[in-house]
Amino acid sequence: MNILCDTNIILDVLLARAPFAASSADVLRLCESRQIKGYTTASCITDIFYFVRKNLHDTELAYQAIEHILDILSVCDVTYAHIQKALHNRTPDFEDGLVAVCAESLHCDFIITRDASGFTSLRVPALTPQSFLKKLPQ
Secondary structure, three states: OEEEEOHHHHHHHHOOOOOOHHHHHHHHHHHHOOOOEEEEEHHHHHHHHHHHHHHHOOHHHHHHHHHHHHHHOEEEOOOHHHHHHHHHHOOOOHHHHHHHHHHHHOOOOEEEOOOHHHHOOOOOOEEOHHHHHHHOOO
């Protein structure tokens, strides 16, 4: 199974944002243990660095966070073709549209996000971490 983790899922864990961090961490642990194949986008990586540095006031911690994420998730390059397709799709939130295009290009089964409503009209279904974890066999 392939999933694409949206920025908010990763930030929930890195910034220990309650009450979301626990279920988001469970999703990332599944990726880390290679039970599922996890991806994020190159543009998410830059956003993550920015928010970690801004919230923790520590550039080195932000670099370490990115290094750790790269150990867990593969990164989808955001290409000109991805941007063109996202522009063509005209989703209300361009960033969500770009994430969805990347997920589709990677043949992901799901996008994992806390903002699943932003992805309702797109081809790859979006689930919250809690909903995704409930779908998995016990």
